[in-house]
Amino acid sequence: MAQEERTTQSIFTDVEDRTSSEEINKWERTTRLWRETLREHWGLLTDELSVKLSMLVVALFVLVAIFAPWIATNPPLQRQYQTEDGILIAKWVEPSILGGNSEYILGTTAQGFDIFSQLVYGTRAALLVGLIAAVFTAGIGTMVGLVAGYYGGTVDDALMRIVDFLYGMPLLPTVIILVALLGPSLWNIILAVIILQWRATARVIRSQALSLRERPFVKAAQVAGASDWHIISRHLAPNVLPLSFLYGSFAIAWAILTEAGVSFIGLGDPNTVSWGTMLQASRAYSALQFGAWWWFVPPGVCIGLLVISGFLIGRGYEEITNPKLQ
Amino acid sequence: MSFGRDDVLLRVENLEKHFEVDEGWIASLLQSVSGGEPDYVHAVDGVSFEVRRGETLGLAGESGCGKTTTGMSLVKLHEPTGGDISYNDKRLSEVDKAGMAEFRQNAQMIFQDPFESLNPRMTVYDTVAEPLRIHDIRNETARVQRALEFAELLPAEQYYDQYPHELSGGQRQRVAIARALVLDPDFIVADEPVSMLDVSLRAGVLALLERMTEEFGLSVVYISHDLSLLRHMCDRLAIMYMGKIVEKGPTDRVIENPQHPYTQALINAVPVPEPDIGRERVELQGEVGDVIDVPSGCRFKDRCPEYIGDVCDGAIPPLERKSDIEGEREHEREVACHLYESAEGHDPYAEVDGDGTAAEAGAGGDAERASADD
Numbered sequence: 001m002a003q004e005e006r007t008t009q010s011i012f013t014d015v016e017d018r019t020s021s022e023e024i025n026k027w028e029r030t031t032r033l034w035r036e037t038l039r040e041h042w043g044l045l046t047d048e049l050s051v052k053l054s055m056l057v058v059a060l061f062v063l064v065a066i067f068a069p070w071i072a073t074n075p076p077l078q079r080q081y082q083t084e085d086g087i088l089i090a091k092w093v094e095p096s097i098l099g100g101n102s103e104y105i106l107g108t109t110a111q112g113f114d115i116f117s118q119l120v121y122g123t124r125a126a127l128l129v130g131l132i133a134a135v136f137t138a139g140i141g142t143m144v145g146l147v148a149g150y151y152g153g154t155v156d157d158a159l160m161r162i163v164d165f166l167y168g169m170p171l172l173p174t175v176i177i178l179v180a181l182l183g184p185s186l187w188n189i190i191l192a193v194i195i196l197q198w199r200a201t202a203r204v205i206r207s208q209a210l211s212l213r214e215r216p217f218v219k220a221a222q223v224a225g226a227s228d229w230h231i232i233s234r235h236l237a238p239n240v241l242p243l244s245f246l247y248g249s250f251a252i253a254w255a256i257l258t259e260a261g262v263s264f265i266g267l268g269d270p271n272t273v274s275w276g277t278m279l280q281a282s283r284a285y286s287a288l289q290f291g292a293w294w295w296f297v298p299p300g301v302c303i304g305l306l307v308i309s310g311f312l313i314g315r316g317y318e319e320i321t322n323p324k325l326q
Numbered sequence: 327m328s329f330g331r332d333d334v335l336l337r338v339e340n341l342e343k344h345f346e347v348d349e350g351w352i353a354s355l356l357q358s359v360s361g362g363e364p365d366y367v368h369a370v371d372g373v374s375f376e377v378r379r380g381e382t383l384g385l386a387g388e389s390g391c392g393k394t395t396t397g398m399s400l401v402k403l404h405e406p407t408g409g410d411i412s413y414n415d416k417r418l419s420e421v422d423k424a425g426m427a428e429f430r431q432n433a434q435m436i437f438q439d440p441f442e443s444l445n446p447r448m449t450v451y452d453t454v455a456e457p458l459r460i461h462d463i464r465n466e467t468a469r470v471q472r473a474l475e476f477a478e479l480l481p482a483e484q485y486y487d488q489y490p491h492e493l494s495g496g497q498r499q500r501v502a503i504a505r506a507l508v509l510d511p512d513f514i515v516a517d518e519p520v521s522m523l524d525v526s527l528r529a530g531v532l533a534l535l536e537r538m539t540e541e542f543g544l545s546v547v548y549i550s551h552d553l554s555l556l557r558h559m560c561d562r563l564a565i566m567y568m569g570k571i572v573e574k575g576p577t578d579r580v581i582e583n584p585q586h587p588y589t590q591a592l593i594n595a596v597p598v599p600e601p602d603i604g605r606e607r608v609e610l611q612g613e614v615g616d617v618i619d620v621p622s623g624c625r626f627k628d629r630c631p632e633y634i635g636d637v638c639d640g641a642i643p644p645l646e647r648k649s650d651i652e653g654e655r656e657h658e659r660e661v662a663c664h665l666y667e668s669a670e671g672h673d674p675y676a677e678v679d680g681d682g683t684a685a686e687a688g689a690g691g692d693a694e695r696a697s698a699d700d
């Protein structure tokens with residue numbers, strides 16, 4: 001009886017005879033599957049009108065940021081003069097779209113800078129801050145969360161104590177200290193945002209990883225002999241990725257708001273034009289009292305538009321991913 | 327290579343798995359300061375058995391008695407806190423990296439919940455191919471196809487790019503079976519493989535599992551509440567209660583003529599002995615004892631209708647052959663109960679009459695027996 005069992009034991013015994021031409025092309029297959037997933041998500045995401053409009057807004061800002069040198073009519077930090085000889089600075093010029101008798105669409109500032117050009121270049125700063133902060137926030141937070149959640153125990157304890165510590169750090173004092181130590185620049189603001197933002201992502205991803213690692217499909221991979229890295233990268237990461245994207249898209253909005261806020265209180269980068277520094281300058285020169293609302297309303301509207309769009313896209317994504325995450 | 331039917335593939339010796347009770351870090355800090363011992367859940371508390379080549383063994387018992395923990399320890403999902411498991415006569419605690427990889431290739435597990443056991447973001451093909459990739463085995467496509475075909479997912483190609491949410495429960499469990507088989511293992515733990523499936527789908531999956539056992543010459547440990555299912559699928563049966571095996575022996579003997587009071591209660595509680603009728607909850611009188619602060623003596627004593635006094639209270643009944651259970655193949659049956667006379671000369675009454683070291687003596691006797699009957 002035992003002998004009989006042995007002869008029929010494996011259905012794989014003649015598998016070696018097959019030619020390898022039947023092997024599935026892995027790259028082709030993987031890219032096809034990714035394309036399908038992306039298309040599906042994209043379809044679900046753009047189903048909603050608010051998300052579609054938000055995407056349009058973001059796309060417009062991205063185009064403006066990329067083509068800023070061609071769109072802007074003047075360098076943003078170059079003083080404008082009333083006449084060719086460069087003696088009288090063109091201060092407080094009224095916008096031409098309001099019938100002002102000038103070449104400046106949105107007028108000029110108290111220092112004689114072209115507001116429209118500043119607005120255009122400010123888009124660059126906003127997107128730079130938003131995207132870099134978001135990528136690092138989501139990236140660091142996801143990595144830390146996955147490692148803490150998967151390994152648990154002392155690794156988890158140590159990493160989560162760091163997160164707890166960061167939760168005790170308030171935004172503005174941190175930025176002030178960083179700027180005092182490293183000097184005012186856009187990069188220090190980005191750094192501060194990253195340091196203070198990844199904690200939220202890490203927490204959420206960690207709790208996801210904690211529950212994922214107990215799921216039987218992870219157990220099955222362990223039984224098959226998968227390494228820790230294999231499980232983290234193939235089983236945990238794909239399942240938390242939608243959440244990382246979600247936190248990333250919220251981080252864009254937060255980072256832009258933070259940069260504006262920090263610049264507004266005068267800790268911004270003096271050599272970079274951002275919507276925040278524009279607001280700060282307009283306040284410093286009391287634009288409100290002079291009735292020059294075209295100085296501070298456009299950057300305010302831009303901040304609002306971009307931030308709201310970011311949140312709406314995030315919300316839309318949350319709605320399509322959550323039922324799948326249960 | 328030549329081996330008979332009685333070759334032992336897996337030997338479990340006095341396996342223990344205790345989980346520390348998580349009381350939060352403040353409590354554990356206080357505990358370490360005051361020098362107190364942490365509490366442990368005695369999920370599996372000294373079980374010994376072997377699985378022979380081509381044999382199917384059933385593990386039965388009420389919810390929480392440690393079946394899953396035992397099954398997971400068998401495939402090294404848990405590090406045992408005591409005892410050891412030998413695979414092909416090699417102790418897994420001593421085996422090197424290559425030996426472990428070999429074990430990982432040959433021991434697989436099928437889980438209870440087919441909705442949880444497949445990664446929702448992996449296609450059927452990737453799920454089944456994953457073990458092959460981990461072990462660097464060639465001819466991936468052909469093997470995946472064979473495994474899916476064996477699991478009766480036909481035509482196999484049609485399933486390659488499907489995601490779990492596109493499949494029914496029965497199809498998912500078949501994918502899980504294909505994944506377990508693709509490495510051509512010699513040992514599988516099937517933890518309640520059909521209990522989460524629609525009643526109408528169970529028979530089909532059970533038939534597949536049976537075919538798998540036969541055609542692969544597999545050793546399988548089936549875990550279930552459902553004695554009628556185990557009766558149908560298993561050569562031998564082990565009944566667990568609170569982390570210990572209370573009775574084990576040939577399936578038909580155990581079911582037709584149960585000896586341990588707990589087994590008798592369990593069998594009487596099974597309403598309809600047919601595998602394709604839904605699993606009912608096993609309802610017994612009384613509460614399962616405390617698995618953290620385990621009772622002295624016999625763990626079943628508080629619910630036992632046959633309770634015979636001090637000896638049950640004071641001496642742990644070892645799982646052993648009994649001289650006063652007679653009949654065909656009874657030498658293969660072992661029972662842990664003081665109602666019967668030990669066939670190995672163990673005298674529980676000596677323990678209770680002696681000083682207060684009954685528990686130690688019982689445990690010691692147990693360990694001795696385990697090593698003596700190899």
Ligand SMILES: Nc1ncnc2c1ncn2[C@@H]1O[C@H](COP(=O)(O)OP(=O)(O)OP(=O)(O)O)[C@@H](O)[C@H]1O
Nearest residue numbers: 345367368369388389390391392393394395396617
């Ligand atoms: N990871 C764990 N940590 C702490 N305790 C655990 C853990 N896993 C299981 N236990 C405990 O160990 C005991 C045995 O659990 P186990 O899952 O092995 O029982 P079971 O016989 O499979 O039950 P069921 O029939 O309900 O599946 C239970 O009391 C359970 O609460």
Ligand code: SF4
Nearest residue numbers: 624627630638663664
């Ligand atoms: S040892 Fe005593 S209490 Fe335990 S099952 Fe046997 S008779 Fe009942």
Ligand SMILES: [Mg+2]
Nearest residue numbers: 393394395517
């Ligand atoms: Mg279980």
